[in-house]
Structure formats: C-alpha cells, structure tokens
Amino acid sequence: MGGMAGFKGFVVWVVVLSGALAERRGALEGLPMIEVSNGGPWGAWAWQEMCPEGTYATGFSIKVEAYQGLANDDTGMNGIRLHCTQGGRGDQHQDHAVESQSGMWGKWSDPIWCPPGGYLQRFSLRVERIRGGLKDNMGATNIRFACSGGENLEGHGLSWGEYGPWSPPCQKGLCGIQTKQELPRGALRDDTALNDVRFLCCNH
Incomplete structure (x- = not known):
C-alpha cells in the first residue's frame, strides 16, 4: 500500500507540475x-491544449455524470472538448478534438456545432453554489457558448446551479482550453471534478 500511495502522490505531483508549466508557457507566449x-x-x-495550427473551434462536447440520486455522490460536468476544424460545420467530419484534464466519471456527448461558417467566441459557465457541511457539492454542471454569428449553444449538462x-x-x-479539476478524493469523500475552465484565443 505504501508503494501505491507513493505512486499516486507522484502522479498528482506530475499533474500539478504540468499545469504550472503550461500556465508558464502561455504567459511567456x-x-x-x-x-x-x-x-x-x-x-x-x-x-x-491547443487546436492544430490553422484550425479553430467550431463545436464542442462535454462529459457529464448523470444524476446519481440522493444517497450518492454527484460530480456534474467532468470534461469539455473543443472540436477544431479549418472552417464551418461542413468540415465537422475532419475535426480534431482537444481537451485539457477531464474527470473520470460520466459520458461524452455528441458534438454541438456552430452554423456553417461560424466559430465559438465566448462562453458562460453554470456552477452550483457551495452547499456547505456534509452536503454534496458538484462544481460546474453545464456550459454554453456564443458563436460568431450570434447563435448560442448549450451543452447537455445538468440543471443544478x-x-x-x-x-x-x-x-x-477559441483555439485552446485549460480546465480546473479536482482529482478523485477516494471512497466516502465528496468529489466535484470540473470546477472551472478558461480558453485561449486564436491569433490567426
């Protein structure tokens, strides 16, 4: 058990270090x-994580854990993917999906796309307020994006928050993504998975 605990500690350390280095690179660039x-x-x-050179996000998908019931732990949204293409919806079959760290629970939705010729420009995040005590917290539960043509797209997330x-x-x-994730806390502990996200803007 001591060896496994040490390995898990090493993994957490690597994840934290990778995130710090990524932020440092973004700041330098x-x-x-x-x-x-x-x-x-x-x-x-x-x-x-960045879209491949010459592409930008024209769609997105999310990873969501369905409601688990009153007696079980809920985590809500666990991950977000940007679907990057060279153009509008007509290129969706050649998209390249990029994601930052994602939680372990839930299933990925099908991509939701901007109309042809459109691309993602800004976002709004649905978050459940801190419930306190021994109550179940979830962090982020859904996300919506605005496309360049003015259309709003909402993920198939949860209604809480x-x-x-x-x-x-x-x-x-949008050409890049970075998520804020709470790592799994172990048995009988309250997990929240994805708590926040930010996106890097295209410069081309």
Whole structure:
C-alpha cells in the first residue's frame, strides 16, 4: 500500500507540475485568454491544449455524470472538448478534438456545432453554489457558448446551479482550453471534478 500511495502522490505531483508549466508557457507566449468569475473553488489548473495550427473551434462536447440520486455522490460536468476544424460545420467530419484534464466519471456527448461558417467566441459557465457541511457539492454542471454569428449553444449538462456572466469574446475564435479539476478524493469523500475552465484565443 505504501508503494501505491507513493505512486499516486507522484502522479498528482506530475499533474500539478504540468499545469504550472503550461500556465508558464502561455504567459511567456502572450496568448490572449478569456475566463469567467463564477468558477468553483476546488481543484487546480491543469495543462493547456491547443487546436492544430490553422484550425479553430467550431463545436464542442462535454462529459457529464448523470444524476446519481440522493444517497450518492454527484460530480456534474467532468470534461469539455473543443472540436477544431479549418472552417464551418461542413468540415465537422475532419475535426480534431482537444481537451485539457477531464474527470473520470460520466459520458461524452455528441458534438454541438456552430452554423456553417461560424466559430465559438465566448462562453458562460453554470456552477452550483457551495452547499456547505456534509452536503454534496458538484462544481460546474453545464456550459454554453456564443458563436460568431450570434447563435448560442448549450451543452447537455445538468440543471443544478446558475449561469454566471458571459466571458469577453475572442474575436478570432477559441483555439485552446485549460480546465480546473479536482482529482478523485477516494471512497466516502465528496468529489466535484470540473470546477472551472478558461480558453485561449486564436491569433490567426
């Protein structure tokens, strides 16, 4: 057991270090980034993942754990993927999905796309307020995006929590993602998985 505990500690250390290095690289490169103010408090920022050169996000999908019932632990949203293409919806079969760290629970939804010629520009995050005591907390439960043509897209997440204000827009679209994840806490502990997210703006 001691060896396994040591290995898990090493993995956590690597994840934290990777996230710190990713943030440092982003800062050094001066990449513009958008975020919101209502993210959950738990977890740490993971690494950044970028769309391939010459592509940008025209769709997204989310990983959500379905409601587990009153006696079980709920985690809500566990991950977000950007689907990057060279153009509008017509390129969706050649998309490249990118994600930062994702939680272990739930299933991925099908991609939701901007209309042809459109791309993701800004977002709003739904987060459940801190419930306190021994009550079950979930962190982020859903997300919505605004496309360049003005259309709003909402993920197939959970209804708990409230949406916060919209982020500022990335005028040239979204090209990268970084998530804030709480790692699994073990048996009989309250897990929240994804708590916050921020996106890197395209510079092309």
